Amino acid sequence: MSADRLIVQEVAPRDGLQIEPVWVPTDEKVSLINQLSGAGFSRIEAGSFVSPKAIPALRDGAEVFSRIRRAPGVIYVALIPNLKGAQRALEAGADELNLVLSASQTHNRANMGMSGDDSMTAFAAVASLTAAVNHDAASACSIDGFRTAVTLNGTVATAFGCPFEGAIAEDRVLKLVDRYLALGVGGITLADTTGMANPRQVARLVRRVLERVPAKALTLHFHNTRGLGLANVLAAYEAGARRFDAALGGLGGCPFAPGASGNICTEDLVNMCEEMGIATGIDLPLLIAMSRRLPQLLGHDTAGQVAKAGRNCDLHPAPASISATRPAVPAAA
Numbered sequence: 001m002s003a004d005r006l007i008v009q010e011v012a013p014r015d016g017l018q019i020e021p022v023w024v025p026t027d028e029k030v031s032l033i034n035q036l037s038g039a040g041f042s043r044i045e046a047g048s049f050v051s052p053k054a055i056p057a058l059r060d061g062a063e064v065f066s067r068i069r070r071a072p073g074v075i076y077v078a079l080i081p082n083l084k085g086a087q088r089a090l091e092a093g094a095d096e097l098n099l100v101l102s103a104s105q106t107h108n109r110a111n112m113g114m115s116g117d118d119s120m121t122a123f124a125a126v127a128s129l130t131a132a133v134n135h136d137a138a139s140a141c142s143i144d145g146f147r148t149a150v151t152l153n154g155t156v157a158t159a160f161g162c163p164f165e166g167a168i169a170e171d172r173v174l175k176l177v178d179r180y181l182a183l184g185v186g187g188i189t190l191a192d193t194t195g196m197a198n199p200r201q202v203a204r205l206v207r208r209v210l211e212r213v214p215a216k217a218l219t220l221h222f223h224n225t226r227g228l229g230l231a232n233v234l235a236a237y238e239a240g241a242r243r244f245d246a247a248l249g250g251l252g253g254c255p256f257a258p259g260a261s262g263n264i265c266t267e268d269l270v271n272m273c274e275e276m277g278i279a280t281g282i283d284l285p286l287l288i289a290m291s292r293r294l295p296q297l298l299g300h301d302t303a304g305q306v307a308k309a310g311r312n313c314d315l316h317p318a319p320a321s322i323s324a325t326r327p328a329v330p331a332a333a
Contacts, residue, residue, distance in 0.1 A: 002279060003242075004242075004278065004279070005242065005278075005279045005280065005281065006237060006242060006243075006244065006273050006278050006279070006280050007042060007043065007242055007243040007244070007280075008041060008043075008243075008244055008245075008246050008266060008269060008270065008280055008282060009041070009043035009044070009045060009077070009219060009243065009244070009245050009246070010036050010041050010043070010044045010045065010246065010247070010248065010266055011045040011221075011245045011246065011247050011252065011263060012032070012036075012247040012248040012249065012251050012252070012263075012266070013029055013032055013033050013036070013044065013045065013046050013047060013064070014045040014046065014047050014048050014058065014077075014078075014079055015045065015245070015247055015251075015252040015253075015263055016247040016248065016249070016251030016252040016262075016263065017029070017057055017058065017251065017252075018048065018055050018057050018058055018252070018255065019057070019252060019253045019254070019255050020057055020251070020298055022298060022299055023056075023057065024057070024297065024298070026060045026063050026064060026067070028297060029047070029060070029064050030064055030067045030068055032248075032290075033046050033064070033068045033076075034068060034069045035286075035290055036248070036290075037068070037069065037070070037071040037074050038071065038283075038286075039282055039283045039286050039287060039290075040280070040281045040282040040283050041074060041282060042073060042074060042075065042281075043074070043075045043077060043096075043243075044074060044075070044076055044077065045077040045078075045079065045098065045245070046064060046065060046068060046076045046077065046078065046094075047060075047061035047064045047065060047078055047079075048061055048078060048079035048080070048085075049061050049062070049078055049079070049080050049081075049085035049086075049088040049089045049092075050079065050080075050081045050085060051081075055255070061078065061088075061089075061092065062088060062091070062092045065078065065089075065092035065093055065094060066092060066093070075095045075096050075151075076093075076094060076095050076096075077094065077095065077096040077097075077098050077153070078092070078094035078096070078097055078098065079098045079100065080097045080098065080099065080126065081100070081112060081122075082122045082126070083122060083125045083126055083129065086126040086129055086130070087129070090129070090130075090133055090150065094150070095150065095151070096150065096151045096152070096153055096187075097126065097130065097150065097151075097152050097153070098153045098154075098155055098189070099123050099126060099152065099153065099154050099155065099180075099185070100112075100155040100157055100191075101116050101119040101120060101123070101154075101155070101156065101157065101176065102116065102156070102157040102158045102162070102193070103116075103156050103157065103158050103159050103162070103168045103172050103173050103176060104157075104158040104162035104164060104165045104168060105165075106162065106164035106165050107157065107158045107162050107163070107164055107165070107193070108157075110164070111157065111254070116176070120176075120179055120183075123154070123180075123183060123185075124183055126152070127152060127183040127184050127185065130150050130152055131184065133150055134149050134150060137149060151186050151187065152183075152184070152185045152186055152187070153185065153186070153187035153188070153189060153219070154176075154177075154180030154183075154185040154187070154188055154189070155188075155189040155190075155191050155221070156173055156176050156177065156180075156188070156189065156190055156191060157191045157193045157254075158191070158193045158194070159173045159190040159191055159192065159193075159205070160190070160192040160196050160197035160201060160202065160205070161192070161194070161196030161197065162193075162194075162196075163194050163196075170204070170205050170208060173190070173205065173209075174208060174209070174212070177209055177212055177213065178212065181212065181213070186217060187213075187217045187218070187219065188209065188213050188217060188218055188219070189218075189219040189220070189221050189245070190205065190206070190209065190218070190219070190220055190221065191221035191245075192220075192221065192222045192223055192232065193223065193254050194223060194225055194254065194261075195222070195223035195224060195225025195226045195228065195229065195261065196225070196226070197222065197228065197232050198228060198232070199228065199231050199232055199234070199235035200235070202220070202232045202235040202236050202239070203235045203236065203238065203239040206218070206220070206235075206236045206239040206240065206241050207239050207240065210239070210240050210241070215240050215241060215242045215243075216242065216243070218241055218242075218243060219243045219244065219245060220232070220233070220236045220241050220243070220244050220245070221244075221245040221263070222244070222245070222263070222264045223252070223253070223261060223262065223263055223264070224250060224261065224262060224263070224264050224265070224303065225261045229263075229264035229265075230264060230268065230269060230272055233264065233269060233272075237278075244264070244269065245263060245264075246263055246264045246265065246266040246269045247262065247263035247264070247265065247266060248265075248266045248267065248287065248290060248291050248294065248304075249262075249265060249266075249267075249291045249294045249302035249303065249304045249307065250262040250263060250264065250265035250268070250302055250303030250304045251263065251294070251298075251302060251303075261303075262302075262303050265291075265302075265303060265304040265305070265306075266282075266287060266291075266304075267284060267287040267288050267291050267304055267306045267307055268304055268305055268306050270282050270284050270287060271284060271306045271311060274311075275312065284306075284311065288306060288307050288310075288311075291304050291306075291307040292307050
């Protein structure tokens with residue numbers, strides 16, 4: 001894989017649907033993930049195992065994971081809040097567990113119902129469980145020749161700003177990254193939970209985190225709340241980041257953060273990359289077709305722009321009035 005390739009992790013089935021007011025049937029969730037699996041993604045956040053009371057829209061996470069058609073080479077990620085959620089996700093066959101705590105104490109209490117320190121203590125138990133599961137899988141490998149290793153990703157929410165506390169110190173974010181790494185977490189996500197980041201800020205923090213984490217293990221999660229989502233992607237990419245979360249149609253938002261709006265839009269991001277010559281390996285026409293079906297599924301319009309306007313190469317016929325008066329082209333001599 002080229003070092004310049006931009007990796008998109010599709011998060012619409014989890015982050016995108018968690019805030020939707022209408023219930024999306026399990027069949028539709030499974031169908032959406034199966035279509036995404038065939039679109040060229042290597043990573044899909046397929047659901048979460050949080051309390052159904054907290055996020056009722058995703059209460060069918062276990063059934064979704066059990067019914068999706070898994071494509072070779074695709075990592076299916078589950079968001080988990082605690083040890084119980086991790087146990088359920090592992091039973092459902094998640095390939096990666098995504099842990100989330102906030103750099104903001106206020107947001108962590110609103111989102112997780114506990115302090116950041118308490119969240120990290122709970123994650124230590126998850127890390128121990130995952131290590132035990134992987135050890136058992138490695139032992140079984142000598143018997144049946146098959147091994148499944150579950151990976152962990154640690155997300156730092158409100159890494160670029162908090163709607164309650166305002167600015168977040170970069171050193172605070174770095175300390176949380178270090179604590180995740182000390183637990184044995186292999187991947188790190190920096191999340192701009194309510195779209196407060198700006199490109200210069202993003203570039204600065206990404207460079208500092210890349211001193212601790214290789215580019216292949218760092219994910220940036222941007223929201224387009226204030227219209228800077230794709231600008232922040234470019235700033236992070238030019239600073240060395242290569243992996244980004246995005247949601248089909250620009251769906252999503254945190255239900256525990258005032259003013260939160262959708263993620264950066266997957267098809268808009270892939271379109272930008274294609275126009276700039278940055279490879280993603282993702283089927284853009286298929287994404288656009290899928291995005292155009294979302295309003296019927298959800299009952300409202302979506303934020304994506306390319307699905308509305310089409311690609312630059314999707315040209316239109318000239319107006320009939322121009323065609324009728326256009327001078328004939330002289331025949332070649």
